[in-house]
Amino acid sequence: MLRMPNYDRLCPSCGWVAVDVLEPIAAPPVACPDCGAETQRVWLSAPPNVIGDEMDHVQVNGLRHPRRFRSKQEHKRWLKAEGFVIKDEHKPLVGTDKSPHSTRWASGGKQWLADAEALAQRNGTAEGIIPEEEHHWHIRWSEGTLSKEEAAKYAR
Numbered sequence: 126m127l128r129m130p131n132y133d134r135l136c137p138s139c140g141w142v143a144v145d146v147l148e149p150i151a152a153p154p155v156a157c158p159d160c161g162a163e164t165q166r167v168w169l170s171a172p173p174n175v176i177g178d179e180m181d182h183v184q185v186n187g188l189r190h191p192r193r194f195r196s197k198q199e200h201k202r203w204l205k206a207e208g209f210v211i212k213d214e215h216k217p218l219v220g221t222d223k224s225p226h227s228t229r230w231a232s233g234g235k236q237w238l239a240d241a242e243a244l245a246q247r248n249g250t251a252e253g254i255i256p257e258e259e260h261h262w263h264i265r266w267s268e269g270t271l272s273k274e275e276a277a278k279y280a281r
Contacts, residue, residue, distance in 0.1 A: 129147050129148060129149050129150075130147075130148075130150060131145040131146065131147055132145075132146050132148055132166045133145065133146065133166065133167050133168060133169040134146050134155060134164040134165070134166065134167070135164060135165055135167045135169070136157035136159065136160065136162055136164045136165075137162070137164075137165060138157065138160050138162035139157060139159050139160040139162070141157050141158065141159045141160070141164070142169065143164075144169055178196045178197050178198055179195065179196060180194065180195070180196060180197055180200070181193070181194075181195065182194045182200055184200070184203075187207070187209055
């Protein structure tokens, strides 16, 4: 389902107004129903400029049973009451401000792709961690669809 934005329409000739008209972004010009002149898209009411406090977060660290929070303020109050703080800090390498655990936004974040490729090239081996004869998994990369025999093999 496509969602269309709401626009306000104003006729500069006669002053006719329509608020929250649902129309496509690339809609053709609309004629005024009163005088027939071409109407203009305008902002008669300002859209809300507030970032909501809603969130859905389940806290599992530091608790015996998970606890769900529905707002950021509720979570902050609970953290303060329990004496917890969120530790989110930058750990750079010695002598630099760079961290091996972060990626520059401008770089496009393609490191995960290189990591996935390295894992795929291992062909399901643990590279010395587990002896070759004790491997219990086998990874086979393929493209396309499964044959009927393969589908029957993996059917549950």
